[in-house]
Amino acid sequence: MNNELLQLLDRIKGAKLYVTPHGMKVYFPYVLDYAPRKVHVKSYFAVVNDRLNLFVKVSSKDCSTNWCKMETARLTELLRREFHELLYDCEAKHRKISLKVRLKDNIRPLSDNIDESSVKALNFLCGMKISALIGENQLQRWLISIRLAQCRFNNDRINHLIAFIPCDLLENYQTFLYKHWQDPNCCITFFGIEQLSHCNDTHYNTILDQINEETMLIVDDCHLFKTPETNRSNRIVQLASRCNYKLIMTHSLITGQIHDMYMQYRILSETILGYYQWSDFSKKHIIYGGIDKKQILCYKNLAHLIDATAPYTYAIEANMPTKQSLDIQTHLCNLTETQENHYQRKKQELIRKIEQGNFQTYDVFRWLTEMQKIACGHIPKLSCRTSWSTNKLSLLNQVNSTLPCVILCKYLFEINMLTDYLREENCAILTDTTKEERMVELIQFKGREKKYLISTLGMSQSYLKNIEGPFEVIFFSLSFKFSDYQRCITLLENNTQKGAITVRLFFTNTGVDRYIQRTMEVKNDLAGEITSLFRDKTGLKQFVEIL
16 A cells, blocks of 8 residues: 555645655644744554555643643544545555455464464464454463464564553463563563553553554453443553554453444454444444334344454354353242332332333333342442341352352342351452452462452452362352353353362342343343333333233
């Protein structure tokens, strides 16, 4: 595409060509009067992922960082409109060659000390500049990504590697990388995925300024990028747009809904799916309906998504090790009188709201969440917070196991309730609020210094694969999404340590828990079933009445 880049010299007045170690760039003057403030505007075209891209950066010592950021966004949008015809003309000529051909690469893989399935994956990845790697074994994904980075560095494709890893695994990945890539001469930056959501602009801009066409981007657990409009998603897309080499990895591209895959491939390149905005994707592939016309009823044109993503996606062949045999048992209890009163009151409030027709999707899920919280022991406006009202605690007495026990909860208040009941000195706690102590707590549990390991379902449960048995796992409460439960069960089945594992599911006799139990049996989401009822107010009311 450098031919199109050279043509810009003749078509843009005052344009100049610069050949840098990172490739060719065409700078052009764009001067605005910001007097009395001194403002510098840098604007240029460069080729990234074989596509002509416009870059604008506004800097000033007289203006705030936030103002420069907003002005950069404004000028970028303005210049894109002004150069629309020029960009479209270059792109139209270039599209005569298919995208997968333009993004081909050809480097020799480093296949030392890796198994056969990893060699096959590496051969595929070395043939493409951008790709998605799917595999259940996280350490295997990590090793493949490191070998790929080594190959590209040795072949002078990259001089900088940036790895985006979930915060709780960042230190593990860093240690793993330096173990398998000793004394790398390549510049390597590690960054927590969750940090992208809230790190300040100065820190983020420092990372952004380090990226060029010879930077490789690795994103593990890329399914953590789902909602296109969030700050986290916008930032990773902006960072990725400057890289020629990108690898995203996950155990499953679709952990919830089919449209989750939009963000995964948007990170790689917007040209893969052919949609530059989320609204374009949703119009083409999602059918909305329901009372507020905002509910996803079904999907369409799925064949296009499969065909478009296949050339860039590799699923690691599973070695199919012997799965851990799990003894899954269900335990049931009744609500207390206090719980029953609050539960029925909350249910009647929801029914009245449905009858009035004055509700949105989030209203129903908010009410159902409140009902489930009551079933789990949370009583609204209870004056004494240490006086929990639930018979689920008595189920722990019935189990009365001497084995180490992992207890998984949906809500944070349940952790407080369990530590009060089981005594804090006996409990290792893993939550988002205990980031600094996580490793210490996990070591204490594995070393049998503490009998209980209590965690929320929202946390990464990768530790379940490496706990030496025998031990028990108790689902004290369950999510509305079957995938949250299935993810934990899969990790337990892949546990490589010796010893039997018993899984216990705690339910109450409420309608909410009965539906969760039923949807688990058919491997479906309660959330999805409720969403499908939004097209019928009468059906939704009948559903709530029997909860």
